[in-house]
Amino acid sequence: MPELTSDDCLNEPQPTVFQKLIDPIDEFVANQSDSLPKHHNQKYEYYDFFMLLIYYFTSNAQSLKLLVNGLLNNGLLPNELNLRPVPYTTCSDAFERFRPELFQAVFQHLLQNMPFKKIPELVALGTLYCIDGSLFPVISSMLWADYTSTYKAVKLHLCFELNRMIPVDFLVTAGNYSERKALLKMLSEGVTYIADRGYGAFYVYNAIVKAGAHFVIRIKSNILFDIQKPLIVQLPASVQYIFREVTDELIRFKNDKHVNVYRLVRFYVGSEYFYVLTDRQDLTTFQIVMLYAYRWQIELMFRYLKRTMNGIHLIKNSQQGVTIQFYMILIVALLELRLKQETMDIVSAKNSVIDDTQFDQTTENFASKNTEENLTSSCQEFIEILGKNVSKYWKIGIHWITIFINRLSSPFDEKTIEVLGTS
Numbered sequence: 314m315p316e317l318t319s320d321d322c323l324n325e326p327q328p329t330v331f332q333k334l335i336d337p338i339d340e341f342v343a344n345q346s347d348s349l350p351k352h353h354n355q356k357y358e359y360y361d362f363f364m365l366l367i368y369y370f371t372s373n374a375q376s377l378k379l380l381v382n383g384l385l386n387n388g389l390l391p392n393e394l395n396l397r398p399v400p401y402t403t404c405s406d407a408f409e410r411f412r413p414e415l416f417q418a419v420f421q422h423l424l425q426n427m428p429f430k431k432i433p434e435l436v437a438l439g440t441l442y443c444i445d446g447s448l449f450p451v452i453s454s455m456l457w458a459d460y461t462s463t464y465k466a467v468k469l470h471l472c473f474e475l476n477r478m479i480p481v482d483f484l485v486t487a488g489n490y491s492e493r494k495a496l497l498k499m500l501s502e503g504v505t506y507i508a509d510r511g512y513g514a515f516y517v518y519n520a521i522v523k524a525g526a527h528f529v530i531r532i533k534s535n536i537l538f539d540i541q542k543p544l545i546v547q548l549p550a551s552v553q554y555i556f557r558e559v560t561d562e563l564i565r566f567k568n569d570k571h572v573n574v575y576r577l578v579r580f581y582v583g584s585e586y587f588y589v590l591t592d593r594q595d596l597t598t599f600q601i602v603m604l605y606a607y608r609w610q611i612e613l614m615f616r617y618l619k620r621t622m623n624g625i626h627l628i629k630n631s632q633q634g635v636t637i638q639f640y641m642i643l644i645v646a647l648l649e650l651r652l653k654q655e656t657m658d659i660v661s662a663k664n665s666v667i668d669d670t671q672f673d674q675t676t677e678n679f680a681s682k683n684t685e686e687n688l689t690s691s692c693q694e695f696i697e698i699l700g701k702n703v704s705k706y707w708k709i710g711i712h713w714i715t716i717f718i719n720r721l722s723s724p725f726d727e728k729t730i731e732v733l734g735t736s
Contacts, residue, residue: 325391327724329393329544330717330733334648335367341422345415362399362407363641368396370622372506377404377434377628391722408634416640423647425439427479430654430706438600439527441475442482443507443611444499446492449619455630460488461576467635470495471619473611475584475604478707479650480643485636493517507594507608513590513678519571522592523586529591529604532577536588537567557581561598578602618642622712653713653733654706660734712736 328336335342361396365385374380381401383725384390388398435441448466451458460466466488484495492511500506502525513532521528544561554558559580565572578589578601589605596604618624622642627635713736718730 327726330725330729331368331371331721332390332396333476333725334371334652334721336366337423337427337648337651338419338644342419344472345418346620353358357397357399357403357407358405359411361399362404362411363416363419365399366637366641367645368721369471370392370642371649373714375623375626377401387690389690390730393722394489402601405629409631411637411639412634413636414569416644420640420644423480423644423651424479427647427651429479429647429651432478436475438505438604439529440504440615441507441604443473443475443608444471444472444496444502444512445509445608445611445615446470446495446511447615447619448488449625449627451627452630456630458487463486467632468492468495469615469639470499471614472499473614475607475610478610479647483639483643487630496521500526502526505529505604507604509608509619509685515569515571516568518575519573519594521574527591529589529593529601532590532607534586534588538564539567539578540564544576544598548599548602550705555582556602559598559602561601563594563725576601617646618693621709621711622646628644649709649714649717650707652717653709656730656734657706658734659730685723712734 332339342363343360345357349359365381368390369377370381372380378401381399385396386398386400390396446468448460448468451465451467453465455465455467457465458465468486468488468490470484470486470492471480471488472482473479482499484496484498493514496506496508496512496517497520500521505527506512506521507529508531510531510533512530518528518530541560542563544563546559546561548556548559557580559578561576561578563574564577566575573592576591576594578591578598580589580602581585587605589601591601593601622645623640624642628638629635634648686736713733716732716736722730723729
């Protein structure tokens with residue numbers, strides 16, 4: 314899709330903000346809808362259902378039933394949104410009538426075709442996925458959502474790509490489903506998976522390596538191993554007061570039947586002692602520590618999905634319905650992120666602001682600095698650039714969301730671009 318320019322927005326008929334939001338998927342979803350077999354009495358199309366869900370998760374409505382019965386069917390939503398009235402029972406039945414694979418295809422279409430910004434400093438280290446699971450409480454009648462004998466919950470197992478700071482894959486399971494099994498189901502060749510202690514197991518490490526993937530996983534401190542070879546600790550002097558008693562070694566676990574050799578980095582932060590295991594020997598000590606530290610980004614994503622996107626409120630009780638809901642939440646999150654980044658680019662171009670030279674530096678430029686003699690300066694530069702640009706290009710705060718919701722039915726004009734591109 315060609316990039317927007319300020320002249321384009323002024324010379325062409327101006328769509329609404331909502332239309333601009335759905336533009337990257339509008340034709341794709343319409344083609345999906347047209348290709349589906351029609352029932353003889355079908356009156357509600359997949360396209361209409363999909364767009365209603367987009368609006369529901371975009372507008373931060375507290376209840377789909379209230380949105381449909383209270384606003385949509387009473388003609389209280391702006392005509393510019395082009396949302397068709399529908400009996401709520403028909404809307405609710407659509408969660409079972411349309412397969413999750415349809416929504417998965419839209420999600421994959423966005424990931425493959427939208428030019429989300431990348432962080433070159435992370436791209437230089439390979440494709441990086443944080444992975445974790447988070448519980449969503451549900452009602453007791455959801456029998457498939459086992460967690461404990463007295464508590465029901467579903468678990469969202471999420472892969473979050475650090476390179477573009479976006480979710481890229483997920484599984485929805487019962488709350489008691491193994492996080493390790495979920496990881497192995499989602500393995501992709503060439504990806505480095507970053508995870509916490511719950512994923513630590515000999516068979517997991519071996520399966521990741523056999524799949525042609527990599528890992529950076531925190532492990533328990535009471536595990537038995539033999540040191541095969543001590544490595545030089547590569548840590549900038551400027552951060553040595555944060556990370557203390559750092560060691561970097563090749564090790565082999567005593568009880569690992571696979572007898573693989575891995576790399577173990579140990580360090581103190583405050584009073585807590587960390588053991589971080591990896592199979593990657595091409596990274597510096599500090600890069601391994603840093604990658605594990607950025608695992609926190611997936612925790613922020615879960616918070617965003619639950620609080621900002623109202624994902625804590627599940628619309629349907631079936632596993633298929635819950636899966637569709639999570640696909641829609643993530644699709645909306647990607648569409649909003651792309652809209653923010655596009656409007657920022659328009660405003661920057663209009664104002665001739667050239668302040669992203671650090672962000673736009675090539676991967677090769679950063680990688681060329683990644684030598685031992687330049688380690689301190691490049692790591693410091695990495696932290697500064699990453700912190701600045703994550704906040705600028707990827708943070709969608711409540712102020713931006715509020716402006717965005719209030720202008721959904723307004724023209725995507727110069728004023729809207731300005732407020733969305735600078736908020």
